[in-house]
Amino acid sequence: MSTKSLTATDGNQGLGLIQGLGLTIMLALVARQLATLPILNIMGSMVLAILLGIAWRSFMAVPETAEVGINYASKKILRYGIILMGLRLDISEIVAAGPRVIILDALAIFLAMVVITFLGQKLGLNKKLAILIAAGTGICGAAAIAAVAPVVRSRDDETAVAVAIIALLGTLFTIIYTLLYPVINLTSYEYGLFSGSSLHELAHVIAAAQAGGSASTDIAILVKLGRVALLVPVALLLGIIFAPRSKTGAGWNWRQLQVPWFIFGFLALSGLNTMSILPVSLTATMIQGGVFLLTMAMAGLGLNVSLEMIKRVGTRGLVIGLVGSVVLSLTLLLVITSL
Numbered sequence: 001m002s003t004k005s006l007t008a009t010d011g012n013q014g015l016g017l018i019q020g021l022g023l024t025i026m027l028a029l030v031a032r033q034l035a036t037l038p039i040l041n042i043m044g045s046m047v048l049a050i051l052l053g054i055a056w057r058s059f060m061a062v063p064e065t066a067e068v069g070i071n072y073a074s075k076k077i078l079r080y081g082i083i084l085m086g087l088r089l090d091i092s093e094i095v096a097a098g099p100r101v102i103i104l105d106a107l108a109i110f111l112a113m114v115v116i117t118f119l120g121q122k123l124g125l126n127k128k129l130a131i132l133i134a135a136g137t138g139i140c141g142a143a144a145i146a147a148v149a150p151v152v153r154s155r156d157d158e159t160a161v162a163v164a165i166i167a168l169l170g171t172l173f174t175i176i177y178t179l180l181y182p183v184i185n186l187t188s189y190e191y192g193l194f195s196g197s198s199l200h201e202l203a204h205v206i207a208a209a210q211a212g213g214s215a216s217t218d219i220a221i222l223v224k225l226g227r228v229a230l231l232v233p234v235a236l237l238l239g240i241i242f243a244p245r246s247k248t249g250a251g252w253n254w255r256q257l258q259v260p261w262f263i264f265g266f267l268a269l270s271g272l273n274t275m276s277i278l279p280v281s282l283t284a285t286m287i288q289g290g291v292f293l294l295t296m297a298m299a300g301l302g303l304n305v306s307l308e309m310i311k312r313v314g315t316r317g318l319v320i321g322l323v324g325s326v327v328l329s330l331t332l333l334l335v336i337t338s339l
Contacts (some may be wrong), residue, residue, distance in 0.1 A: 008210040020069015027052045027299035046142045046298045053302020074300030079262035084290025086269030087283050105226040108197045112138025116324035119183035125316050128154040132162035133321045140228045141166050141201035151239045156304035165321045168201030178293045192216035196223025198332045
């Protein structure tokens with residue numbers, strides 16, 4: 001290939017990077033504004049960004065050259081956003097809450113992973129999609145799905161569908177929890193435990209827990225962040241499970257093990273936040289930056305999805321996610337009332 005051809009290719013790559021990133025930034029800004037509106041604020045900017053991306057792909061032209069920037073946002077920018085999200089986690093608060101919170105969190109993740117993957121296998125759902133739905137249900141919604149997706153080597157359409165399913169179910173269960181709070185005979189503290197251990201996104205937890213007052217909200221957030229902390233060992237375990245076997249079939253091909261290095265970045269920033277090294281104002285700014293980067297990444301995921309893709313895989317995934325969420329909620333409710 002001539003030097004002239006190389007220069008032309010590099011120019012197209014650069015233009016595509018600018019086009020794709022510019023489009024994801026624009027959709028992220030729109031999603032952030034929409035997330036301030038009533039009802040839509042329950043869904044959050046990340047979910048809205050995916051929906052906007054899908055809508056744009058369906059009704060507007062996306063230049064072929066822009067795929068470079070879109071893919072950069074949905075993969076590289078995604079990892080940077082997850083790393084910055086580590087600043088939301090104070091490990092010392094989770095440890096101080098005692099073993100009961102960690103056990104409850106571990107139970108929630110175990111139940112979600114086992115029940116949803118089992119149902120997925122029985123109903124013929126793609127294994128990777130089932131695991132993404134399970135991670136989003138049991139750990140922390142879209143952020144968990146985004147973190148687990150590269151580990152299990154899922155496709156963009158599987159990732160986007162899983163996020164959309166979790167968003168829909170999380171919003172539905174948030175409304176149900178709020179309506180049920182006056183009649184389920186839980187104390188404010190118990191309701192906080194229940195919300196924090198069983199709802200999908202942090203936004204869903206906060207929205208639902210507010211029905212029980214500040215005491216409920218505080219413990220709900222703490223329990224939810226405990227589930228976020230367990231994202232690290234779950235991602236590492238899935239990396240081992242999905243590591244390709246060697247050609248001889250005798251064992252794992254460890255050289256191809258998909259190690260989620262960005263998870264260690266997440267953990268490192270959690271450590272900095274735990275030790276209160278960074279100024280509070282800087283930490284808050286970096287968290288907001290992380291949210292925006294994740295919103296850009298979600299817009300990129302949405303731009304890689306067509307409505308036909310969702311129709312092919314969405315129905316069974318939604319049913320499995322719904323049944324899994326119901327089993328998780330009822331089991332944890334029984335456990336909490338028995339403590």
